[in-house]
Amino acid sequence: MCGPFYAATGRVWRMSAAERDAACAELREGLAPVVEHAGERGITLGIEPLNRYETSLVNTVDQALEALDGLLGPALGLALDTYHLNIEERSSADAVRRAGEHLVHVQVCGNDRGAPGHDQTDWPALLTALDDAGYDGPLMIESFTADNASIATAASIWRPLAASQDDLARDGLSFLRSLGDRTTTSAGAIT
Known part of the structure; x- marks a missing residue:
């Protein structure tokens, strides 16, 4: 189960270093029993860093690693989304490498x-980084449509991203497959 379940999406606020430390401590305290419960049932959780326009708490891989220190393991890892990496990281590939063994899920879309x-x-550098990190899970295309008012507002989608959602999925899958056999073998399945 993956997502940004550490703060309400769209809630942003300023924090001092001390306030950030306190918020991360509160996150760890609240999340610890959830992680334990998930682990007892063989469920892996993935925390997704979101961009600064969607949350103030966890925007980067480094912030996620720091915020989740002591909890990361078989029942808790990181879920990375190329859209958010593109906004917040200086290098998406380097961020993937820093996530390393904690990477449990990857969402992909164009910037x-x-x-x-x-x-x-x-994309070739990103796939190489996924190999370097040892990630062998699926690459899930995540996009949104302007045709659904609540989704469009939540994700700020004000224009069509493709002729249709089917075209978007088909084009994305075709592109990822075009990157070569390594896309479906060493970097995981394309779904």
């Missing part, structure tokens, strides 16, 4: 939230 490919993301 504009459209289909992967035909965007400015360095």
Whole structure:
């Protein structure tokens, strides 16, 4: 189970270093029994860092590693999304490498939230970083539609990202597969 379940999405606020430390301590305290419960049932949780426009607490891989220190393990890891990496990280590939063994889920889309490919993301470097991190799970295309008012507002999608959602999925899958056999073998399945 993956997502940004550490703060309400869209809630942003300023924090001093001391306030951030206190918020992270509160997060660890509240999350610890959930992680224990999940682990007892063979469930892995993945915390997803979101960009600064969606939350103030966990925006980068380094912030996630710091905030979750002591809890990361078989029942808790990181879920990374290329859209948020593109906004918050200086290098998406380096961020993936820093997540390393804690990487449990990867969501992919173009830097504009459209289909992967035909965007400015360095996809070969990202896939190499996933290999370097030892990630062998699926790459899940995550995008949104302007046709659903609540989703469009929540994700700030004000224009179509493709002719249709089926086209977006087809184009994204085709692009990822075009990167070569390594996309479906060493970097995991494409779904």
